[in-house]
Amino acid sequence: MALETLTSEPRESRVAxxxxxxxxxxxGLLLFPGLFWLLLFFAxxxxxxxxxxFATPGPTGRVEWHFTLANYGTLFTESLYVNAYLRSIWAGxxxxxxxxxxxxPLALYIVRRPPRWRTVLLFLILIPFWxxxxxxxxxxxxxxxxxxxxxxxxxxxxxxxxxxxxxxxAVLIGLIYGNLPFMVLPIFASLDRFDFxxxxxxxxxxxDQTRAFLRVMLPLxxxxxxAGSVLVFIPTVGQFVVSDLLGGAKVDYLGNLLQRLFTRSNxxxxxxxxxxxxxxxxxxxxxxxxYFRITTEQDR
Amino acid sequence: xxxxxxxxxxxxxxxxxxxxxxxHVSMQIRDGEFFSMLGxxxxxxxxxxxxxxxxxxxxxxxxxxxxxLVGTTPPFRRNVNTVFxxxxxxxxxxVAENVAFGLQMKKTPQAEIARRVEEALDLVxxxxxxxxxxxxxxxxxxxxxxxxxxxxxxxxVLLLDEPLGALDLKLRKEMQLELKSLQERVGIxxxxxxxxxxxxxxxxxxxxxxxxxxxxxxxxxxEIYERPVCRFVADFIGETNFIEGLAGGVxxxxxxxxxxxxxxxxxxxxxxPVTPGAKVTLSIRPEKAFLAVQSPPPGTxxxxxxxxxxxxxxxxxxxxxxxxxxxxxxxxxxxNSRSTLDRDAYWQPGETGFLxxxxxxxxxxxE
Ligand SMILES: Nc1ncnc2c1ncn2[C@@H]1O[C@H](COP(=O)(O)OP(=O)(O)OP(=O)(O)O)[C@@H](O)[C@H]1O
Ligand SMILES: [Mg+2]
Numbered sequence: 001m002a003l004e005t006l007t008s009e010p011r012e013s014r015v016a017x018x019x020x021x022x023x024x025x026x027x028g029l030l031l032f033p034g035l036f037w038l039l040l041f042f043a044x045x046x047x048x049x050x051x052x053x054f055a056t057p058g059p060t061g062r063v064e065w066h067f068t069l070a071n072y073g074t075l076f077t078e079s080l081y082v083n084a085y086l087r088s089i090w091a092g093x094x095x096x097x098x099x100x101x102x103x104x105p106l107a108l109y110i111v112r113r114p115p116r117w118r119t120v121l122l123f124l125i126l127i128p129f130w131x132x133x134x135x136x137x138x139x140x141x142x143x144x145x146x147x148x149x150x151x152x153x154x155x156x157x158x159x160x161x162x163x164x165x166x167x168x169x170a171v172l173i174g175l176i177y178g179n180l181p182f183m184v185l186p187i188f189a190s191l192d193r194f195d196f197x198x199x200x201x202x203x204x205x206x207x208d209q210t211r212a213f214l215r216v217m218l219p220l221x222x223x224x225x226x227a228g229s230v231l232v233f234i235p236t237v238g239q240f241v242v243s244d245l246l247g248g249a250k251v252d253y254l255g256n257l258l259q260r261l262f263t264r265s266n267x268x269x270x271x272x273x274x275x276x277x278x279x280x281x282x283x284x285x286x287x288x289x290x291y292f293r294i295t296t297e298q299d300r
Numbered sequence: 301x302x303x304x305x306x307x308x309x310x311x312x313x314x315x316x317x318x319x320x321x322x323x324h325v326s327m328q329i330r331d332g333e334f335f336s337m338l339g340x341x342x343x344x345x346x347x348x349x350x351x352x353x354x355x356x357x358x359x360x361x362x363x364x365x366x367x368x369l370v371g372t373t374p375p376f377r378r379n380v381n382t383v384f385x386x387x388x389x390x391x392x393x394x395v396a397e398n399v400a401f402g403l404q405m406k407k408t409p410q411a412e413i414a415r416r417v418e419e420a421l422d423l424v425x426x427x428x429x430x431x432x433x434x435x436x437x438x439x440x441x442x443x444x445x446x447x448x449x450x451x452x453x454x455x456x457v458l459l460l461d462e463p464l465g466a467l468d469l470k471l472r473k474e475m476q477l478e479l480k481s482l483q484e485r486v487g488i489x490x491x492x493x494x495x496x497x498x499x500x501x502x503x504x505x506x507x508x509x510x511x512x513x514x515x516x517x518x519x520x521x522x523e524i525y526e527r528p529v530c531r532f533v534a535d536f537i538g539e540t541n542f543i544e545g546l547a548g549g550v551x552x553x554x555x556x557x558x559x560x561x562x563x564x565x566x567x568x569x570x571x572x573p574v575t576p577g578a579k580v581t582l583s584i585r586p587e588k589a590f591l592a593v594q595s596p597p598p599g600t601x602x603x604x605x606x607x608x609x610x611x612x613x614x615x616x617x618x619x620x621x622x623x624x625x626x627x628x629x630x631x632x633x634x635x636n637s638r639s640t641l642d643r644d645a646y647w648q649p650g651e652t653g654f655l656x657x658x659x660x661x662x663x664x665x666x667e
Contacts, residue, residue, distance in 0.1 A: 200355055201388035203375040205453065206405035212376075215401070219392050 052274035061267030071275035080252065081276065088254035089283065091168075092237035095175040096183075096229050102176075103183035103228065110184075111191040122188070125181050137174055137245050144170050144246070166248025174242040179235070183228035190224025226294040234284055254280060304366065306331045306457050306489040307352055312361035314347050321347040323513035324361070329457070329491060331366075334483050336492045336500040339510035340536070345493040348510075349459050352491065354378045366456055376405070381450035383460045387442045389434035395421070395445050396430035402453040420452035423482065440471045447482070457489045464499070476503055497537050501525065509533045527571055530667040534583040541589075541630050543582040547574045547664065555659045558582055562626040567601045568662035581665045588661040589632040591620060591647065592654045603656040606630070608647050620647050622655055630655060 056066040075081045110121045128136060143149045144165035151161045164170055194217065202212035218225075240255030249256065254276070261273035307329040314322040322344040329335045337345045350356045351363060354375035363370050370378060381402070390398050396417050403413045421427055424444035434442055443463060450458055463479075464472045480503045483490045494500050500507050501521040508518045509532075517529045528534035531542065543566065548557035556574055558566045568582050596603050606622040609629060617633045624630040632655070638645065647653070 195386070195388070197384055197386060197388045198390060200375070201382070201384060201390070202401070203355075204353060204380075204382045205402035205449070206376045207401075208374075208376050211405065216390055 049274045049277055052271050053278050055271045057269045057271045063270055071272045075275055084252045084254050084257050088237045092233045095236045096233045098176050099180050099183040099232050103180055104187055107184050107187040107191055125184055137242055140174050170246040171243045174246040175236050179232040182231040186227035187224040190221040194220055223295045226291045230291045233287055304331045308364040310362045313359045315359045320513045325515050327508055327515055327518050332487050332489055333505040334490045336504040336507045338500040338507050343510045344513040346461055349461050349493055353380055353382050353459055379456045381453055381455040381458055383446045383450050383463045385462045385465050387446040389445055391434055395432050399449045399452050416452050420448040424448045439467055459491050461493045531581055531665050540583045540585050547576055547578045547580045549576055550574055556664050564625045567659040568664050569660045570664040582662050583665055584662040586631045586633040589657040595654050596656050600656050601659045603654055606655045608649050608651045611647050611649055
């Protein structure tokens with residue numbers, strides 16, 4: 001008896017171990033393509049950029065492999081770079097806020113329409129995407145320029161012309177215009193899941209509209225707000241096309257500097273550009289972490 | 301305020317485009333009573349309730365809460381609370397936070413909120429659940445949270461819109477008793493909407509029977525069941541046999557003679573004036589008619605020789621359909637008060653007998 005149990009037990013665990021091993025093997029096989037993809041397209045470029053950011057720019061634009069922190073030093077001391085960061089983040093924050101303030105009521109309006117109208121309205125929001133983004137931005141140049149539509153109207157009214165373009169204001173308008181749908185759609189989705197009887201319940205319990213909104217609707221649609229904000233903020237901070245076209249390439253945003261450092265300046269300065277990209281990434285990581293905090297708080 | 305009028309509806313109308321959801325409704329709900337609104341789907345129960353709560357405003361007519369006209373007062377300024385059919389608990393708040401919500405809106409001091417929330421949760425037997433989220437609770441528990449969330453505010457009137465609709469039958473019966481005893485303990489006026497007649501009969505002090513936006517009758521469960529004022533109420537509450545005929549004379553004690561096309565003569569109770577010669581409907585509840593083997597003594601009213609057409613044994617009762625007059629099936633229930641397996645003790649199809657009932661067991665309906 002005792003012998004039997006002694007011999008049978010290890011045999012069983014040996015089988016189990018074999019199974020376990022083959023399971024791990026199969027898991028590895030399944031994960032391999034994904035991991036490979038991540039390594040090749042995400043980790044590897046990142047490593048390269050990190051390495052470059054600590055390298056020294058050579059006189060002809062070639063990179064010299066002497067370790068240095070000077071690139072980061074430049075970023076945090078030279079006003080050109082500091083200002084570009086601040087300006088880009090400010091533009092991102094402002095664009096996100098305005099998109100939110102305009103997008104939330106818009107999404108709410110659409111959700112409250114009868115189903116047929118909802119489809120039509122959502123469709124209308126998506127239609128601009130059928131046209132190339134560059135073309136749409138050029139259209140804003142035409143609207144805002146000195147001889148543009150707005151100034152023509154102003155002139156027809158007998159008022160003096162306004163210099164709308166190129167300016168930082170024009171950049172902001174372009175950014176808001178291009179990003180609004182990315183705010184509206186996630187908020188629409190979360191409002192669509194929102195049970196509007198909850199607002200009646202809040203009113204029933206003595207909450208006026210403002211408090212019903214703040215205590216019930218806002219927290220329950222926060223995931224949509226957070227997702228929309230991330231979708232708007234990240235591309236806005238990094239963009240260079242809108243500020244190039246509508247800002248007249250006069251003021252430097254992060255994206256414009258990056259583009260210049262890598263391609264246009266003579267000689268190109270890849271190490272500085274890389275350092276800039278890394279700091280940029282750090283800023284965005286903070287934004288994303290904030291997003292995760294907001295959304296996971298909901299699920300608690 | 302006891303024995304006062306909690307809610308007074310005066311000629312209230314609510315029209316949605318072409319539809320009269322509520323059509324000139326007048327009724328008074330007394331302080332501290334368990335008042336039910338009963339009626340088929342779409343008859344305007346929810347709309348009436350929503351007007352009392354303030355979610356809808358009447359197209360015409362007036363609503364007064366404890367004598368004060370509420371007109372277009374928004375819901376958050378009415379001291380009335382609602383238990384929604386879907387419960388409408390706030391999913392991002394704990395049970396305690398849900399219950400505290402109303403008190404927070406009224407800026408009640410923290411310490412008092414804590415005490416009253418605990419009291420309310422104890423009242424609905426959810427003492428240990430204050431930290432849970434609504435989705436971590438069963439249907440019956442969510443229902444009780446909704447109840448506590450409303451009761452904690454000590455409302456003048458509590459409105460309940462089919463609060464047990466989502467529960468299974470057993471839990472439903474349990475909650476019926478619990479709700480009723482809770483109402484008696486807290487003494488708050490309950491206005492309860494249901495389309496389940498048994499629920500309304502067991503729980504209510506008074507019932508309003510509605511149809512197509514109108515209130516047909518308001519009365520105690522007994523009044524509604526025993527003295528329905530019209531055909532719809534008699535039909536909607538419980539089961540009954542209708543026999544149509546022409547009214548003859550009415551005797552001083554209110555018993556009228558009714559004759560049918562096929563030559564049958566009945567004697568039945570009237571509750572309202574009946575003009576001789578008018579078309580009327582007799583209503584006889586199946587448990588209020590009897591089937592005898594032997595002919596009852598001569599002079600027994602409403603006595604007819606009949607043949608048994610169908611028999612259904614349902615345990616407590618046997619339901620028997622007999623042929624009465626020409627092509628008329630009459631349904632009567634006989635209680636199985638004797639325990640036996642003897643076949644002869646029960647009626648069989650094809651057997652003949654004598655159907656009869658006392659005049660006061662049948663009711664003359666004019667509408
Ligand atoms: N917001 C509205 N818009 C248009 N018609 C409505 C609206 N609310 C209710 N109605 C209509 O009013 C009538 C009464 O509806 P109500 O919801 O009061 O019925 P109910 O008695 O509660 O029915 P149920 O038992 O099905 O809940 C129905 O014909 C309904 O279609
Ligand atoms: Mg209803």
